[in-house]
Amino acid sequence: MSDEVEGQVRTEELDPEREARRQLALAQTRQYPDSVLRMVARPVEEFDDDLRRLVARMKDLMQEANGVGLAATQVGVLRRVFVFSPEEDRVHALVNPSLEPRSSENETDDEGCLSIQGVTVPVERVTAVRLEGRDENGAEVAYDLEGMAARIAQHEYDHLDGKLMLDRTTPDARREAMAALRPRLVLR
Numbered sequence: 001m002s003d004e005v006e007g008q009v010r011t012e013e014l015d016p017e018r019e020a021r022r023q024l025a026l027a028q029t030r031q032y033p034d035s036v037l038r039m040v041a042r043p044v045e046e047f048d049d050d051l052r053r054l055v056a057r058m059k060d061l062m063q064e065a066n067g068v069g070l071a072a073t074q075v076g077v078l079r080r081v082f083v084f085s086p087e088e089d090r091v092h093a094l095v096n097p098s099l100e101p102r103s104s105e106n107e108t109d110d111e112g113c114l115s116i117q118g119v120t121v122p123v124e125r126v127t128a129v130r131l132e133g134r135d136e137n138g139a140e141v142a143y144d145l146e147g148m149a150a151r152i153a154q155h156e157y158d159h160l161d162g163k164l165m166l167d168r169t170t171p172d173a174r175r176e177a178m179a180a181l182r183p184r185l186v187l188r
Contacts (some may be wrong), residue, residue: 004106012066014066021064022064022065022066024064024067025060025061025062026114028061028067029061029070029074029075029114029115030073030074030075030076030115031115031116031117031144031168032113032115032116032164032181033150033181034115035174036073036076036078037073037074037159037162037164038162038164039073039078039083039114039161039162040078040160040161040162040179041072041073041077041078041080041160041161042077042078042079042080043073043079043080043096044080044081044095044096045077045137047095047136047137051079051081051095051136052136052137054072054075054077054079054081055081055083055093055095055136056136057075058070058072058075058081058082058083058093059083059091059093061075062083062084062085062091062114063085063091067085067114068084068085068148068152069082069083069084069085069152069153069155069156070082070083070084070114071156071159071160072160073159073160073162074114074115074159080095080096080097080160081093081094081095081136081160082094082097082156082157082159082160083156084149084152084156085152086143086145086148086149086152086153087149091162092135092141092143093135093136094131094133094134094135094141094153094156095133095135095136095138096133096159097131097132097135097153097157098131098132098133099129099130099131099132099134099153099154099157100120100129100130100132101126101128101129102126102128102130102144103127103128103129103146104126104130104185105125105126105127105128106124106125106126106127107124107125108122108123108124108125109122109123109125109149109151110122110123110124111155111165112165113164113165115164116118116164116166116177116181117179118180119155119177121130121165121166121169121170121173121174121176121177121183122149122169122173123151123155123165123168123169124168125150125151125154125168126150126154127146127147127150128145128146129144129150129153129154130142130143130144130145130146130147131143131144131145131153131157132175140177146181166178170184
């Protein structure tokens, strides 16, 4: 696998079988403009087998889709859970996360989203954050993140509040993205 990340998607050439698995995973991910992507997720109250199954499914879908993060809202579940992979070989789950900026420095970079296929937009984010919450078993976890890892965490955290990268980009980039997302009229 490649370490290159473009937007929120790992970039690499995929063989036909791997590409088919990626497409299947994307088909199970809610796509813009699905209204669930705009809904606010509720806190998780029980750390049970259902939660662990949800997290396992999300980890699998994220990896199959070649993504670096996935929020429960993106699979139609309104619970405060997301998974992310700041390093290629490790996937973390965050349940009921809190996110605090740890830097006053901002950086603009292109972001993509598994729920908004084929579009990347520039988004300004803080460069370092503290992420706290619990894992799928209820154990407390905390991460001090910088750079791309901090960006991924902020992107996924936004999903839990019904916010999309389209809400955080420039007006011009949003207009271009919306034009690209509009269904195209086909005349025969």
